[in-house]
Amino acid sequence: MNPELIVEEVRLTPILIADPPLLNTQGVHQPFTPRLVVEVVTRGGVTGLGETYGDRRYLDLARPLAEALSGHSVTDMNGLFALAARVCGDSRAVDGRVDAGGLRGVQTADKLRLSVVSAFEVACLDALGRSLGLPVHALLGGKVRDSVEYSAYLFYKFAGTDEWGAALDPAGVVEQARRFDRLYGFRSFKLKGGVLPPEQEVAAIRALAEEFPGRPLRLDPNGAWSVETALEVARELKDVLEYLEDPGTGTDAMAEIASRTDVPLATNMCVTTFEEVPEAFARDAVRIVLCDHHYWGGLHRTRELAALCRTYGVGLSMHSNTHLGISLAAMTQVAATLPHLDHACDTHYPWQTEDVVTTRPVFHDGRLAVSDAPGLGVELDREALAALHRRWLDDDGSLRDRDDAAAMREVDLAWSPTRW
Template identity: 50%
Template sequence: MKIEDVVLTPVAFADPPLLNVMGVHEPFALRSVVQVRCEDGVVGLGESYGDAAFLGEVRKVVPELAGHDVFDLPGLKRIVTKALAGTVLTDAHGLIGGFSIRKTIASVYALFEVACLDAQGHYLGRPVADLLGGKARDAVDFSAYLFYKYGAHIGAQEDSWGEVVTPEQLVGEAKRMVEEYGFRSIKLKGGVFEPAQEVDGIRALAEAFPGHPLRIDPNAAWTVETSIRVAEELDGVLEYLEDPTPGIEGMAKVAERASMPLATNMCVVNFGDIEPAFRARAIGVLLSDHHFWGGMRDTQALSVTCESFGVGLSMHSNSHLGISLAAMVHVAAATPHLTYACDTHWPWKTADVIAPGALEFVEGAVKVPEKPGLGIEIDPDALARAHEDFVRCGLTKRDDVTYMRQWTPGFEPNTARW
């Protein structure tokens, strides 16, 4: 089945002022939506990053796809590789590890691979999970993703979540998420305040939600010594400790002393990182992400590798819309070695580009859609509104640091480390 046309639409959607080690989220998150239009009226959907640098690389590939067979994924990889030869994106927000040409190709290819698999599913009348080998589970568990946050963006009214900077406010945020979505695991984005304050937050969550697995991710904001101390203080409390300190070497030192497994999406970000990290026993859980690991099939290959070496697997999340959530659900469902609930930013958004009803959270899990492809449909009016927001907001990249300086002049990311 040949591709006739590819439509790339940059979009933006409202994002709350969520805090992290690099600063604070701007008022809009940026994404890209691709529609691969094929013979017989079949359309495949994909979603990924929406910053100007990524869009620029995607646009190099789009003109090369007309006439390509959506079932020829190796050929798709060759097209992407040729179009992007010598280009390296950058990890502008500093939260998912560095970029290389290999990672750049993988991230751009993943956008089109998802769209081609969606198109294949529509053509064959089968869900994408079936194309990936079939479901290992009927529903995919997700974790509540808590953030410290300001009450409102500058010049705006307070949002429905309000300010969250204390342990008590953190518990309130978690209660709302658990009540609305039924999450059975809880993750806190740390690296914002002194470690002692964030330890108090985790302890407050443990008291309020006994039996809920807990995680904290300070995005490598702590020294090795601080990481070991926090691991000792939270012994028996955390399910895993995510990226407490930078680099494979630092993580390995913490892992030697920590009772809980260490997880990462920062020091192991492509297949070249696996050998040194696994050899050093630096991590016990790898957070996959089809957006930058090279798509859905490479995510499954990553899973087999992790299982072979006794490393657990979960799934990383960034601000995303429904196309990405659907892709996450399908690949997670078809990946037997998925040992922890996945991350998702889903509760933080208030709009989408897909028709409602296809993806629902029940007891913290999303049932795998049974309709062909990803099981979702684009909402043309919602897509048009999201594109208008992209044009209006004027943002071209994610820049938590500069936006944070509007609150705290002279702010610098925590490169000195706690």
């Protein structure tokens, strides 16, 4: 065991980052959202970076893992999962709520633990790459593309204090897409649905198809529709949709919808763990899975998922949630190694005005160049990290757990999620 690669310490820094008022079926984004920055420091003096959700339930799992990781090698990725299973609690369901942070279904301790481990695994890979002078993609088998395509992520949106303005009708959605096209050159567009009556969201997709003929279009209502509503939307948009993402909740609903439409169904909700793969694939419930290293436990397991999808003829895309430059770098590094990445990846990054990396990644023609620098290819801005951590420390606790429903009830006291 190379002593230079032994973990000397792990630093955890919870932060609050500014977030615009983007709408989804669970409510609206709060003004600030919690993230967690993980630093793994080796005895050789190298620091690797990782990032994940920062809600208190994740912090509660990250703290014992950070203590336990000291003395282990950054090369021991398999041991990291065994260590986390030993020190981070059991696998019983945490509660019956949908995870508003990622809209990935009912929370369980297993899912939470994997999201924590993901940041530690990325930080270990970053440290290992920096130590060896190799990019992370080389540690994952090597890149198969020099740039990764991303999709514009469109949202229904309140006006807020940002430069984007409101988007509450088809005209607002189209104007938002124009700006994404102009500023970043994105070639495909995804609309977060489940917010307005389905016929209004159909009208928005139709308006996008008219404005951007031939561009790939996606609609994601996060399981807010009944089977019959989903089928009606699929009929209305069958000629323009690249895919329809999670129109219904759960494998049963998705399988029924899939059996009655030719529109490809994608998921980020009914397949987010390996245990959920066999039933969904056997029942042809989905034709595209959106991978997410935060969900699956890191970059190695993302590649395992990609291999399963390739084996069973299921397409692959990539999910995004509110994230910073560390996570975007990790997403790009692993995406570069996936031969059958069939669709442009999601990213929230253009919505984020704050970051903890010294240089913001720049999209050209909707793509990010794959860094060949050692590790992830990003450097930590310690002043920015400290400022965002101070915001977290100064918070009274009301923003340390993301709660889109609570934010929406500040606008409408009687609001509750609608199933169309």
